[in-house]
Amino acid sequence: MIKKYLIIFFLLLISTNLFAKETIIVGTYDSFAAEWGPGPEIERLFEEICDCDLKYITTSQAGTLLGNIFLKNKDIILGATYDAEKFNSFYKFQAYDYGYYAFIYNENLLTNPPQTFDELINRDDLKIVVQDPRTSPVGMGLLKWMSAVFDQHKMEAISKLDKQIITYTPGWSEAYGMFLEEKADLVLSYSTSPFYHQEYENIYHYKALIFHEGHIKENEYVIIPKDSKQKVTGEKFLSFLNTEEIQKIIAKNNIMYPILDSAIPSKMKDLQKPKAVMNMSTNEELISLWLNAAIQ
């Protein structure tokens, strides 16, 4: 009798497994998956075509995305920036949007913004808020940017800028929130940030500082780690992200330039695109440089 029940039980167990939708776990940062980010809509549209259950697991600190701990049990990682050492070990990766790091200011409050990066580091009247390079790719971006612009003198430049920084926040949202509450004159973000205020709030007084020295162009990547259990669906997701429809959603909700030029919204097209510069130093090198500059 018990045997019979057991057999039925196991049959049920197997059948539910057979008919259950496969779950695909996407690790990303908070603001991508948040209700105001592109995450929910992408989830809905992808589930329509893949017959699977897409689930986001998020971290508030995008710097942890490529950490061994976060990588564990994830089928896809979304939103990481390039890191040669780590990327070699991935099964597949692909860029889905990009942006240029830039300082944002409020035209009504800061009437004499610095015109060049060189002027910026030599000012002493500005309150700047940036992200911690250890925890935030945007914060790391600033170090790469300064390394590209100041080359041999980067240590001195980082040290000078550090004097004007009120705080290094763990993530982007906190820094940008402080800036919007007028606790800082400048905030580190992307040159596309004014697009958000123009498109959704019809506000035009937030501007990006475009420096003639050039800016770092950063791609955001979607990654299939080696241990992913859903490589086939993962690849489907990768090509899905670069379709025009999704690219438009990403541009409008993630406030970044889409990889497909045809998907750029018109107001974003009107923004000035900075000149791109390249950084040659490794992240580790820059972090230790920064740590030494910041403790002075």
Add this chain to the structure above:
Amino acid sequence: MRLFNNLKHRLYWISPFIIFLAISIPLISAFYLYDFNKGFEYSDYISSITFFSLYQSLLSALLSIIIGTVFAYLLIKHSYIFGIKYIINSLSILFVLPTIITIFGILSIYGNFFQVYGFFGILLGHVILNVPLVTRVIFQTLKDISPNERMLADQMNLNFWGTFLAVEWPVIKKNIPSLFVLISFICFVSFTPILILGGSPKYSTLEVAIYHAVMFADEFNVAFNLLILQILICGSIYFIFFRNFKSKNFIIDEHKEYKTLTVISSKHIIEYLVLTLISILVFSPIVFIFIKGINLTLFEVLNSFYFWSALGTTFLIGCLSGVLSIILTYGNLVFLDKNQNSSEFWFYILIIFSPGILAVGYYIFFNEIIDSSISNIVIIIIINSIITLPFTYNYLSPSFFRVSKEHEDISKSINIYGTKRFFLVDWPRLREPLVTAFCVSSILSASDLVIISFFGTNDLSTLTQTIYRLMGNYRMDEAYAVSLLLLIYCFIYFMISYKLILRKWNT
């Protein structure tokens, strides 16, 4: 039979053995991943944060003690003023409230007037967090001064300073060394205040640096080096000063009636001013959170899934680690009682292993060494119960030893042992300290941000971590609302504890 008795006797070793295991596992695990080829590079950064950790902790302790002593002195001198009683009673609760609420409050109020990020903010945070503890302890000792001494000073016609030096100072002086060491210790391993108010690597502690090394850089070597450095420094402080530290009970009021004949007079106007200023300093963050918490998002928060799920997790972690902590403490107390020759000081040694160190060790153990499927909540509960052990011990031991001594003979004569003895003989009299110890360790586990940072996930988050996440996303109104709800949660926890104690008093 003899063998059985022997075995029974050996069972007392279980609790200390579990604690020994609980500490050695993370230490060995952290060491397991150590790469000897890399060695130890004592960089400028490490020396900078080591120096800063020590410097800020000593300065914070000094300031907290000065302000707390002045506060206690004025509170006792002017205890006739209406409301002072409430201030004194809330001080003991204030000390165990989640740190993140106070720090968030400081950031929100003082951030409007000063540059709170950096050294100033950290000092301010540590002072506001520790003044209640100092005040409570000094207040208690000042209260025990016999009125005769004051009369004597009066008769000798001593002036203000003369009276102070003759009557109060000798008693205060006795408490200062242990308080100073304890607060330096708390500030040295400080995590939440530094994480939120630090603002730059210049103002960081070893505890935060360990967290960064593991979570963001995957640098286990650096983490292990920092960990050893921290243990060495904490160990030195401990062995030099802490050995003779006598713990005090911080929460239970003795409710002695204290009456003076003084009335409010303009002579003391400066003292009233100082009293008011310190009260404002200490209570402002909590009051501010209370006011800001009542906002439009409060209903949104109450309707949200994330709040209730975090509340459930907080309750589960608090409750279970409280129970586990009590069981372990009790087992150890029984062990200490049976082995009179072993000293209790090794119990306090646990305090050397900061939450960061244990969390890193267990993190490596569970993620890198054994690929276990043990759910994270179990790990969080275990670590929390170990970290709160010195506190539960502190609250439980005085009553336990008293009760145990009194009941020893009678239990032996009527032949009651073990759990039977506990429920029949000891429980009725130990209920009160047990409940208090349970509450404190639950609240401490609920306040933790270190361990949950390592093991928390989207689906597994406490209220404390939820507040930190909301702050990180700059959803400040929601963060205020959740902070208020966490405050209410803590108060309910304490009310239950007090109610149980009161019920006992009434019978």
